[in-house]
Amino acid sequence: MTDRTITSDDIITAGRAISLTTTVVSEWAGRGTPKQREYLHGFLTAEHASRTHARHARLLKAARLPTLKSFDGYDWSAIRFPDGYGRDQLTGLEFLPHAGDLVFYGDVGTGKTHLACALVAAACQQGIPAQFHTTASLVAQLRRAKDADRLDKELAALARFPLLAIDEFGYLPIDAEGARLLFQVIADAYEKRSLILTTNLEFARWGTVFGDDQMAAAVIDRIVHHGRLLQFRGDSYRVKHALMK
Incomplete structure (x- = not known):
């Protein structure tokens, strides 16, 4: 219930939010009494909320998160932010509209993986498609697509996500073909979509991942242009809270 009188314009606005035509909504709103308009407005608002919830649930399922994470209770003490950029800008997803990247x-x-997962989940909650991959799983997915002669379709499917998080970059070696496939994803995203890369390797060692210093330099050139580096320092959370001492 609401303390104010629901107007026809209120109902039209609610109807447009769920893709009803203005003509139909306006006609039926004009026929109703104030109490009927209030009822109709409540119905349309509830329908919009239901569709929004369902969309967010679909996006979270498509995100392939290993675990659903949030910013609640997250320990920010290990992170050193770049100058002029902080926690509010990060959690507000200000990098997404500009196709900004994060390393x-x-x-x-x-906490690198936790934060990457939380950002992907936050994007989904805002209705923005996002997906999480480990580097190894993404390379394997691309390799399977290439072997099945559907690499273009796989790359097009990845391109539908405004945000891709690529976890554990540099943790495992990649062969030459895998490096080329990963390069293609990163190069295709440049100035179109946002990437989050988590890594324990400084830029100078990225050549060891790709097996090619020139390819690594080309990746770094794209990432740093519209990107920001967040540095994580401290003791392992898992070790600090391990049962095995």
């Missing part, structure tokens, strides 16, 4: 670099167990 989470630092020690193992300091």
